[in-house]
Amino acid sequence: MTANPSDVLASLTEAVATPLANLEVPSATTHLPAAPVADAGPPEGAAGPAEPRYDAEAAADIQGNVVPGFNKDHQEFLFLRFGDPDGVREWLRWLHPRLASMGEVLQFRDEFRSERLRQGTRDPGMSSTWTALALSHPGIGALLGQAEADAFGEHSFRQGLAARSTYLGDPSDPARPGHRDSWVVGGPGEEADALVIVAADRDADLRTAVDDTVAEATARGLTVQFSQRGDTLPEPLQGHEHFGFKDGVSQPGVRGALAGSGLELTPRFLAADDSRSALFAKPGQPLVWPGQFLLGEPRQDPQDPLRPAAGAATFPAWARRGSYLVCRRLDQDVLGFWEFVASCADELGTSPVAFASMLVGRWPTGAPLMRSPDHDDPTLAGDEFANNHFLFDDDTRRSRLAPIPGYGGDDHRLAAADVFGRLCPHAAHIRKVNPRDSATDFGAPADTLMRLMLRRGIPYGTPIAGVAAPTPEQAAEPRGLLFAAYMSSIEDQFEFVSRRWANATTMPNLGGHDPIIGQRDAAGDRARSFTVPTPDGGTVDLTVPRDFVVPSGGGYFFAPPISAVGGVLAADR
Amino acid sequence: MATITFDTPAHLRDAPAGSPFYAAWHREIARLVNDRVPLSRPGRSVDPSVVDLEVDEERLKTWTGFSRPLLMEHRDDRPAAFAASEDRSVQIEYLEWHVTRTDGAITKITFTTETPEYYAVLAATEPQVLLDLYRRLVSPQVQLADLVGAGGTYKPRNKWNTTLGIVHYIMPINSMKDMLGVSEEIQNAADARDNFEPLPYQRMTGADARLSFDNWVMTRRGLSVAPWNPPGLYIVDWDDTGWTKPDGTPVDDYWTVARGAEGMVLRLEYEVPATEDFVVGDIAIGGRPITTGGEVAEHIVLSARTVAGRESP
Numbered sequence A: 001m002t003a004n005p006s007d008v009l010a011s012l013t014e015a016v017a018t019p020l021a022n023l024e025v026p027s028a029t030t031h032l033p034a035a036p037v038a039d040a041g042p043p044e045g046a047a048g049p050a051e052p053r054y055d056a057e058a059a060a061d062i063q064g065n066v067v068p069g070f071n072k073d074h075q076e077f078l079f080l081r082f083g084d085p086d087g088v089r090e091w092l093r094w095l096h097p098r099l100a101s102m103g104e105v106l107q108f109r110d111e112f113r114s115e116r117l118r119q120g121t122r123d124p125g126m127s128s129t130w131t132a133l134a135l136s137h138p139g140i141g142a143l144l145g146q147a148e149a150d151a152f153g154e155h156s157f158r159q160g161l162a163a164r165s166t167y168l169g170d171p172s173d174p175a176r177p178g179h180r181d182s183w184v185v186g187g188p189g190e191e192a193d194a195l196v197i198v199a200a201d202r203d204a205d206l207r208t209a210v211d212d213t214v215a216e217a218t219a220r221g222l223t224v225q226f227s228q229r230g231d232t233l234p235e236p237l238q239g240h241e242h243f244g245f246k247d248g249v250s251q252p253g254v255r256g257a258l259a260g261s262g263l264e265l266t267p268r269f270l271a272a273d274d275s276r277s278a279l280f281a282k283p284g285q286p287l288v289w290p291g292q293f294l295l296g297e298p299r300q301d302p303q304d305p306l307r308p309a310a311g312a313a314t315f316p317a318w319a320r321r322g323s324y325l326v327c328r329r330l331d332q333d334v335l336g337f338w339e340f341v342a343s344c345a346d347e348l349g350t351s352p353v354a355f356a357s358m359l360v361g362r363w364p365t366g367a368p369l370m371r372s373p374d375h376d377d378p379t380l381a382g383d384e385f386a387n388n389h390f391l392f393d394d395d396t397r398r399s400r401l402a403p404i405p406g407y408g409g410d411d412h413r414l415a416a417a418d419v420f421g422r423l424c425p426h427a428a429h430i431r432k433v434n435p436r437d438s439a440t441d442f443g444a445p446a447d448t449l450m451r452l453m454l455r456r457g458i459p460y461g462t463p464i465a466g467v468a469a470p471t472p473e474q475a476a477e478p479r480g481l482l483f484a485a486y487m488s489s490i491e492d493q494f495e496f497v498s499r500r501w502a503n504a505t506t507m508p509n510l511g512g513h514d515p516i517i518g519q520r521d522a523a524g525d526r527a528r529s530f531t532v533p534t535p536d537g538g539t540v541d542l543t544v545p546r547d548f549v550v551p552s553g554g555g556y557f558f559a560p561p562i563s564a565v566g567g568v569l570a571a572d573r
Numbered sequence B: 001m002a003t004i005t006f007d008t009p010a011h012l013r014d015a016p017a018g019s020p021f022y023a024a025w026h027r028e029i030a031r032l033v034n035d036r037v038p039l040s041r042p043g044r045s046v047d048p049s050v051v052d053l054e055v056d057e058e059r060l061k062t063w064t065g066f067s068r069p070l071l072m073e074h075r076d077d078r079p080a081a082f083a084a085s086e087d088r089s090v091q092i093e094y095l096e097w098h099v100t101r102t103d104g105a106i107t108k109i110t111f112t113t114e115t116p117e118y119y120a121v122l123a124a125t126e127p128q129v130l131l132d133l134y135r136r137l138v139s140p141q142v143q144l145a146d147l148v149g150a151g152g153t154y155k156p157r158n159k160w161n162t163t164l165g166i167v168h169y170i171m172p173i174n175s176m177k178d179m180l181g182v183s184e185e186i187q188n189a190a191d192a193r194d195n196f197e198p199l200p201y202q203r204m205t206g207a208d209a210r211l212s213f214d215n216w217v218m219t220r221r222g223l224s225v226a227p228w229n230p231p232g233l234y235i236v237d238w239d240d241t242g243w244t245k246p247d248g249t250p251v252d253d254y255w256t257v258a259r260g261a262e263g264m265v266l267r268l269e270y271e272v273p274a275t276e277d278f279v280v281g282d283i284a285i286g287g288r289p290i291t292t293g294g295e296v297a298e299h300i301v302l303s304a305r306t307v308a309g310r311e312s313p
């Protein structure tokens, strides 16, 4: 008998209810991991060339949602249309001092961690409210003129998301859900001029800040075209997306540090004498040169990850240290997803949760399949030094960590090589969008580091995962992911990963479409296919008749450096 | 299992059954594949016509038809990369193409993955077949003397395969020899335990890194690897999602497989049928008009296959 999807949904919350271990809270006083150390010292010169140092001016200039990211539980995405440009400039002058900078957010994060350690609690009671701003190509044109807007080298940004929609695999048939004509915002002629993201720890703080921002904007002739509230899902699904899986587990580490304090943009935990410390911040978290996210900063070298390459140069001078922001409002058909999962699981003789985890590459708690092939493992999921520590193609070796107060070490089962995708299918979402150590259609893993993005998404809508018998009304409520990601090239990062990998059956590795986000539109045919391993050691090809993730809005934006918001963008012309 | 005889790319049967061409082709490939090469410890690559390989796995190695080095060189200026790609000598990802224009607008693009070796062996064994093939693929006006020199040697850079059309690769590092050679490349970091350790890898093409790294991974696992039979470079996929006609609606299927078979395409043509009132140059990819062949090549997926397993004692 096929499992009833709503039973599966209901059981999901139990699956993840086990309290997620929080590793930054000391649980013991041991210092170094007890785990055996399997690595020799670093090769000569492993430290590589110096990383950039950001002085106070730079730290105040870079927006804090780009680096290190707001990561707040409550956020509002305000899509705004401009009126009279002079009014917009006035509003920008108001907004300018309210934008949260990298320096500010880094400092908060640092204090938050210390407080957590000091108090020994998960929530040390600190809170803040932060705002981020991004402008679309038309928005920049309205303020500075067409020529200045066209000075952005990124062609996709100049075209906008709606113009690139079908290229990303969105439906080409206007009658289909997901077609750009039916988007709530960002469809043809409906592009927002600006996207403001307000983020807070507390709901009340968020409301106040949003009300202020909207009041100031509307008073100056701007209109709110669309506004979307995003919230982390309630316990026990906190931090999970609507299908029920923990999100935000894997992020690239940004190289670089603050000039004064030496505080690293991404904390480093590998011991200096571990050869991988030159390449990874935490086990499995690769270090990426900041120019992959910030215009004008040193970027990844196409061959050598240790060496920086010149930054992008095709943008107006004032845009330096800004970042492109891709925003997609992605509706999720949670019931449809679990119905599909339940029927496949039944056919293959496995459990729905195990099958769905193969589609994601992680279990609902976030534990990677590569390290826990046949059951979910909340402890592994909660161990930030273990939950990304896996390769796909080779056996993973233990890392040597710098002393971490309270951390007992990673004694979870190590990942074993899975070159042929018999454990974590090549189509699994996380293997598609970040093939890690595997070679790809663009060659060595040095190339993959040029494809990574800083993801800043948050779910919207009330969860249905965990609801025992959802009513049709509950089922039909809008819910999904406000996908948001910062990068220095939309075409080489977001679009590359979406079109060439998620939407392809043969890239980065043969194995089918990404069953979560992959889209196909072959003369209107949207059926997708992928290969999964079977319990008997073989593989089977499956077809997904329809989409479970459907775009419903968004836009391509540019998050300017804060100095430009009070400066060139707000200056009278 | 037993040792194998190398077949022609995509099992082509250009020459009549029983022709000496087929044995000559096998010898040509066997000459290019080394019996045993240690790639990364503890496995190795082998010549499956010499070594009896118990095949457990098959791996499709895929890469993009457009030159990665050009994209990296013109990282912030894609149009410059495409403009540069019009020259066959920089079409180095084992895909070469010929663009036909009428009054400046592109009307047809012909892509090939065929190797000079194949045509050289044909010239040596079946000159008439060679001539017929050229006439069919490029022009009825081709003469044998255009293709074969005085001593009977094949001229790969003849005008029908360069200025006037395309039949097979001419770029020096696009060949069966190169594909098979790169597949036998010895891992640059002798003791590498994963794909990060052979970095930096100096070859910039997607294809070379793909061919090498995938083999190193498999031989690190103790497997023996060998070229799949029939060895070849194949177009395995192409993607025209989001390509639009001048009226903004999605394009129809304008692709023609002119040689090879599904999954093993050797010659692929892109041309709008005469019944339509527009040409290839009027099509837009994600909102950008096609102005070069490279913009189409970027959406073509190339492949080579490898088999892996254990050597029978």
Ligand code: HEM
Pocket (backbone or CB within 6 Å): A241, A242, A243, A245, A246, A247, A248, A249, A250, A251, A328, A330, A331, A332, A360, A362, A429, A430, A433, A434, A453, A455, A480, A481, A483, A494, A497, A498, A502, A516, A517, A549
């Ligand atoms: C509703 C749509 C989506 C859902 C439900 C979803 C779900 C997930 C989940 C559960 C994870 C695992 C958590 C983690 O590793 O951080 C993940 C990771 C990731 N997703 Fe998505 N995702 C969605 C859309 C997208 C889109 C549109 C992209 C970009 C094209 C994307 C790119 C990524 C990346 C890069 C990772 C990290 C992979 C890694 O580094 O291992 N996701 N996603």
